[in-house]
Amino acid sequence: xxxxxxxALVAKVRDWSNKPEVxxxxxxxxxxxxxxxxxxxxxxxxxxxxxxIVTYTVExxxxxxxxxxxxxxxxxxxPEDLTQFIYVRTLESATNQSKMFNEITDKRSFFDPYAxxxxxxxxxxxxxxxxxxxxxxxxxxxxxHYYKRLPSLNAVYNVVPLNYLVSLSDELQPYLDLVVSGGTxxxxxxxxxxxxxxxxxxEAASYDSTVTAKMYVGKEVSNWLRxxxxxxxxxxxxxxxxxxxxxxxxxxxxxxxxMEGIExxxxxxxxxxxxxxxxxxxxxxxxxx
Numbered sequence: 001x002x003x004x005x006x007x008a009l010v011a012k013v014r015d016w017s018n019k020p021e022v023x024x025x026x027x028x029x030x031x032x033x034x035x036x037x038x039x040x041x042x043x044x045x046x047x048x049x050x051x052x053i054v055t056y057t058v059e060x061x062x063x064x065x066x067x068x069x070x071x072x073x074x075x076x077x078x079p080e081d082l083t084q085f086i087y088v089r090t091l092e093s094a095t096n097q098s099k100m101f102n103e104i105t106d107k108r109s110f111f112d113p114y115a116x117x118x119x120x121x122x123x124x125x126x127x128x129x130x131x132x133x134x135x136x137x138x139x140x141x142x143x144x145h146y147y148k149r150l151p152s153l154n155a156v157y158n159v160v161p162l163n164y165l166v167s168l169s170d171e172l173q174p175y176l177d178l179v180v181s182g183g184t185x186x187x188x189x190x191x192x193x194x195x196x197x198x199x200x201x202x203e204a205a206s207y208d209s210t211v212t213a214k215m216y217v218g219k220e221v222s223n224w225l226r227x228x229x230x231x232x233x234x235x236x237x238x239x240x241x242x243x244x245x246x247x248x249x250x251x252x253x254x255x256x257x258x259m260e261g262i263e264x265x266x267x268x269x270x271x272x273x274x275x276x277x278x279x280x281x282x283x284x285x286x287x288x289x
């Protein structure tokens with residue numbers, strides 16, 4: 001599949017290295033260096049492009065133990081792209097009361113029904129799951145705000161009916177490109193003036209007997225690091241490349257530039273958050289004052 005933006009990024013890493021020996025290094029090594037650079041950026045950056053908000057509706061299977069017992073709780077899977085939580089709260093519940101879960105406890109205190117607690121709303125995470133007390137009503141809607149990993153630098157959209165917008169022409173499709181070979185077919189049929197898209201010809205024929213097939217490939221998925229701040233990911237790739245070719249000076253130079261870029265972006269974001277109003281910080285002294 002065509003990935004012109006990613007391919008250009010790989011070429012820029014070679015160009016910026018300014019070392020003749022890099023021309024013989026396989027593309028796979030350069031791609032690994034870019035991946036390691038992005039991985040480290042996601043661990044360290046705390047900026048709006050990496051923020052995400054999702055909602056989750058509590059189901060009966062999420063509730064463990066008898067309601068209102070000391071050992072009852074609600075548990076569900078953590079988002080797969082999560083790197084750090086910002087907050088967890090309820091948006092709606094059976095009692096129409098919103099709750100912010102401010103107390104994160106250790107695991108032993110959470111599962112101990114006799115442990116002292118300063119808030120009735122507690123939560124932890126372990127083994128890819130969030131655990132919440134008290135147990136939530138089925139149908140409660142939770143909002144999870146967190147920092148995330150972005151898609152791979154060379155990610156492309158899947159060729160599926162969901163990614164084709166029937167209201168737009170092929171030339172204006174935001175996620176797919178029409179091709180004559182090397183792609184994946186989508187099938188179109190129209191009934192009662194309404195055109196629908198299907199993954200298989202059988203599904204399309206069941207909607208209407210006249211079926212048209214077209215072939216598409218996915219376009220590159222947008223990525224903030226690659227598209228808006230490529231210099232940072234290039235510096236990170238160059239310091240990993242320096243480690244690969246045993247060039248200590250190159251590794252240290254670009255590691256310093258990479259870390260300075262990370263700190264500059266984080267510092268700028270902290271400064272922005274301090275503007276537009278008074279900054280208020282709440283401190284819970286647990287009765288010590």
